[in-house]
Amino acid sequence: MKYGKLTIIGIIISIIFVIIGCIWLSLSVETFDEIAENFGVKENPIWNPPLPDYELPGFEGNVLINTIIGIVFTIVVFIVTYSIGNLLKIKESKKSK
């Protein structure tokens, strides 16, 4: 299996994860959120994210848009990691020494 094939399979599996996550497993109730709620502790965000809770403001609960956001950002994560990897990799000149 070449790298291209491995990457394509990985991206397809990722997209399946996103679809499952957006359709069937989207409800998130973290353990400490539950504990905090019992005590009236609230989040105190210092930053307003553009897509809170993986949803586009105004389109909350729209599975299609949430899935598209998930897929786009999965590809963004891939590209960012690939780029950082390229920046950090051993330079050919250094390797041949």
Next chain:
Amino acid sequence: MHIPDGFLDLWVCLTMYIITTIFWIFSFRKTKEILEEKHIPLMATLTAMFFAAQMMNFPIIGGTTAHLLGGPIIGITLGPYLGLISMTIILLIQALFFGDGGLTTFGANVWNMGIIGVFIPYIICLAIVRIGKNTKSLLIGAFLGALIGDVLAAIFAGIELGISVLSFPYSIQIAVTAMATHHFFIGIGEGIITMIILSILMRSRPDLLELPKAAPYWLGEFPKILISKGR
């Protein structure tokens, strides 16, 4: 397991940032020494895959949910330092774009999921592989490493919340017990997923498991004997 802003006391946030920064420095240094062209597609693919996997929230107990971390498989295949970099990318994008995990608590979240959730599985897997010296030991090590890594990451999150007496008025014992119990179940799932991905890599691309791993020098080399046996 993403702790939001406002749940941890300032001193806890600062302490976790300092500890995590030390690990970041070592990670980037070590990565620059060993990262080859061959590592990059696997690193990028696994990072993207577990960013997506973290979107799946599995119901556990008491009406709560938990998600896979992804750190164990990235740590075991590429080494914990590369695993830390991958998890940092995931957590940073989640915090900046989705508000999943806070920015003041970013150091703590990286410590829990990117350091404990990566280094512990690697160390456990390495120890078991050194004892067994075969592919079965790799899979058992991966399962146990992932399970224990997830539970320990949850325990650390519970400790951070428990010692944040000003922000989170809950005793450390209750916070730790709740986190550990709930994440034991997701740890089993993480262990199974880690074993499945490793099995696929052993069959299709064993050479990727032989790549140099970005790990601390004191841990020594990951035995290569098992890959040739796995073919």
